[in-house]
Each structure stands twice: as structure tokens, then as C-alpha cells.
Amino acid sequence: MSKAIFITNVDGKPGKPGQVYYPLAVRTLPQPTPQGRELLVKLNAASLNHRDLFLRQHLYPGVTFDVPLGSDGVGTVVSVGPDVKNPQQWQGKRVILNPGLGWKDSPDGPEDPTGYKIMGGTKFYNKGTLQEYVTIDETEVEEAPEHLSDAEAAALPLTGLTGWRALVSKAGEKNSGKGAAVLITGIGGGVALTVLRFAVARGADVYVTSSSAEKIRKAVELGAKGGVSYKEEGWERKLLGMLPPEKKNFDAIIDGAGGDIIEKSVKLLKAGGVISVYGMTVSPKMPFLMQAVLKNIDVRGSTMGSRKEFKDMVEFVKQHKIHPVISRVLRTDLDDIASLDSLFDEMKQGSQFGKLVIEFGKLGGESKL
Incomplete structure (x- = not known):
């Protein structure tokens, strides 16, 4: 039985x-x-x-x-x-x-x-x-x-697959691999933390947002370079100030909240940068602003993933001994x-x-x- x-x-x-x-x-x-x-x-x-x-x-x-x-x-x-x-x-x-x-x-x-x-x-x-x-x-x-x-x-399985597709398949090698600057919003959930693990293992510089200082601290212990509270006024300026001198903007944002991330991305992302969205816990709508159009920002929806991506993700976890x-x-x-x-x-x-x-x-x- x-x-x-x-x-x-x-x-x-x-x-x-x-x-x-x-x-x-x-x-x-x-x-x-x-x-x-x-x-x-x-x-x-x-x-x-x-x-x-x-x-x-x-x-x-x-x-x-x-x-x-x-x-x-x-x-x-x-x-x-x-x-x-x-x-x-x-x-x-x-x-x-x-x-x-x-x-x-x-x-x-x-x-x-x-x-x-x-x-x-x-x-x-x-x-x-x-x-x-x-x-x-x-x-x-x-x-x-x-x-x-x-x-x-x-x-x-599910968070790993979702995170892999959002980071690797959707953001792409150039925007999520070695030397890239990646922002992960709402750190603390399973997908966001899996993306953090994957991005660090791929050699990216990772930054996070959260309403919890404790969660930001834990994310730094896991390899993030830093983070800010999204409840702070002007948090995007503070975050840009954390980037190394040779890096003026982020290459990719991996987002699971929605809300005003496209508005913020105009300042945060490089021209042609990518927002990979795997969820919308904050708002069911994200206005696509003309400033984002002029900056050639790509917004890419991402959900779960294929059998091939599942296999690739598991192999990556094995290779890099990710926990x-x-x-x-x-x-x-x-x-x-x-x-x-x-x-x-x-x-x-x-x-x-x-x-x-x-x-x-x-x-x-x-x-x-």
C-alpha cells in the first residue's frame, strides 16, 4: 500500500x-x-x-x-x-x-x-x-x-528548471555568464535562490533585492556581491553604485515579482539588456515604457522548461556541486x-x-x- x-x-x-x-x-x-x-x-x-x-x-x-x-x-x-x-x-x-x-x-x-x-x-x-x-x-x-x-x-526539480530557463535560456550566455552583472529581485524564494546559485557558478556578479536585510545578508553569504531593500527610496541608484567602476549597468534582471521593474530597468540595464520574468507576485501588469523601447530593453517571459533543459540543469548541478x-x-x-x-x-x-x-x-x- x-x-x-x-x-x-x-x-x-x-x-x-x-x-x-x-x-x-x-x-x-x-x-x-x-x-x-x-x-x-x-x-x-x-x-x-x-x-x-x-x-x-x-x-x-x-x-x-x-x-x-x-x-x-x-x-x-x-x-x-x-x-x-x-x-x-x-x-x-x-x-x-x-x-x-x-x-x-x-x-x-x-x-x-x-x-x-x-x-x-x-x-x-x-x-x-x-x-x-x-x-x-x-x-x-x-x-x-x-x-x-x-x-x-x-x-x-521545479525551481531548478524554472531558474535555469530564466537565467540561461532566456537571459543568454552574454548576459548571465562570466563577467556579467545580474540582478535577482525578491531573494528568498526557491527560484530566486536557485538562480543565485547558478549565476555565481557561471561566473556572473550577482546582486539582489529584498525587503529583508537578513535575506540580503544570507544572499551575500551565498555569493551575491551585495543587495538593497526595494522599499528604500531610490534603491536603483544605490544598487548601481555597488557595481565595479568598469561596469555602468546590469546586463540582466531575473524577476519573479513584476510591478515597476520595467520602469526601474531603464536606469538599471545596459542598452539591449534583458529582463527575464518568471512570475508576477506583486502585480499582474507591467507597463512597457517608451524609455525601455528607446533603450532596446528586451522583456522575456519564462516559465518552467523543457525536458532537455531539465537534463542540462541537473548536469550543471552535478558538475559544479551546487547545493x-x-x-x-x-x-x-x-x-x-x-x-x-x-x-x-x-x-x-x-x-x-x-x-x-x-x-x-x-x-x-x-x-x-
Whole structure:
């Protein structure tokens, strides 16, 4: 049997978006049997993403009560389907799961006409990682980097993929590689911190913004050159003053907030600089100003990534021995709904610095890293 975490609909009626908070429920399911080229993976750990919170608030497309939550997971292959060509390649291996389907290798977006389908909690993809066992096609896993713990490996997939595409594929080598000046807004969330790790490893000079002096301090400890509070008046001038004398402007801004970043970019970015936007937590609109047009600034939307980008990202993590940033690891059994809820509460408050991770069946409380 396999325990799994779902959201549940208490009164039988769908809640109004943003006006509901679906409770968590544990269900016991039959242990799945791998078919065809599938692998049966015993999951060791999973991590939360904001989409899991949005699903509980009915703020995410395709909400369902019939698919376990969770997009990020790491586990051990315990059996293989009859059509797996080389069972010994996978048997007993620790793997991380590609968090989505429908996007092979196109640089433009998903090839599947129905779009990209992310694991966990929606009607579009019937698998999730908040469960003890899951089957998945052998083409949709990568061997977990040996230097990562289970918690770190579970923290990597969705934020790593999103951050890789935003920084590498969208901002480009010239604007995010060695010697480039990169600004990451809203440091503290999983994607922003992953971008920080990647950009530092690529040789870029990284600067950050946050409303928290403590988060800026921690970002500097992770390799950022400096940072400012975006609540300060004229923060963009202060940030430009931190650049080395030979650098007058930033090459790229990696943004997950939206709001007034295009207005600020006119001063911050070089001519032809890039804003790579992977989210809009502050505002659903970003006015594109004529000053930005005259400066040839590119605004590029970026979301998740392809199977190829996932593989490239994992290989980069292996090569550079990168460790995802983790805020808290909860070691618990999936029956412990109250402890799982505490992680969601932390996400709602926005107090975490890094990923929130659950290690299954490892009773013994929690750790803060």
C-alpha cells in the first residue's frame, strides 16, 4: 500500500478562488505496478512549491481532489516495467523526477498542443510526489547527483528548471555568464535562490533585492556581491553604485515579482539588456515604457522548461556541486497532517529562505539549514 496526500473538498462544492483553503487529507492507495517502460519509485522526500499553496486556495488551473499534491520528488527505483530495456541501469538507483510533461526540447515552448503539464494536484497530470510510491516513465527521470542529500535533491526539480530557463535560456550566455552583472529581485524564494546559485557558478556578479536585510545578508553569504531593500527610496541608484567602476549597468534582471521593474530597468540595464520574468507576485501588469523601447530593453517571459533543459540543469548541478538552499526540512510520516500544514503556513507567511522539504518516514522532528 502507498500513503498519499491530497487536498479534500469538505462540503462537496468547489470553493471560490481565493476564498477557500482546502484541507489536506491522507489516503491509502494500492501500491502501483510499473507498466511498459515505467519505473516504480519509492519516494524518499518531496518539497513544496507555491503552486501547492495556490491549489489549496483554488487559485491554480485544473484543481482536482483526485491527484496527490507535489511536483518535486526524489526516490529509489524498486522495480521496473517489462519493457525497460536495461533494468540494471535503474534498479536501486536514486532518481529525481522531471516535474512536467509535454515539452521535449523546443526553445520556444511546449510542443504538446495542450500545453505543459506539471505534476501534482491537477486534472492535467495524474501523478504527484507527496506519496510513498509513484510510477513514471524511464525517460522522465535523471539520476540524482551523488553530492546531494535526499532533501536537497527533492528541492531541485521545479525551481531548478524554472531558474535555469530564466537565467540561461532566456537571459543568454552574454548576459548571465562570466563577467556579467545580474540582478535577482525578491531573494528568498526557491527560484530566486536557485538562480543565485547558478549565476555565481557561471561566473556572473550577482546582486539582489529584498525587503529583508537578513535575506540580503544570507544572499551575500551565498555569493551575491551585495543587495538593497526595494522599499528604500531610490534603491536603483544605490544598487548601481555597488557595481565595479568598469561596469555602468546590469546586463540582466531575473524577476519573479513584476510591478515597476520595467520602469526601474531603464536606469538599471545596459542598452539591449534583458529582463527575464518568471512570475508576477506583486502585480499582474507591467507597463512597457517608451524609455525601455528607446533603450532596446528586451522583456522575456519564462516559465518552467523543457525536458532537455531539465537534463542540462541537473548536469550543471552535478558538475559544479551546487547545493539547493533549504529553509526547513520536516522529517515525518505522511499521516502527520498538522506538521505538513505548518510548512504551508510558513509559505503563506513568506518567512522562508529557500525550499520547504518533507522527508518521508524519518521521524524525529525537523531541521533548519
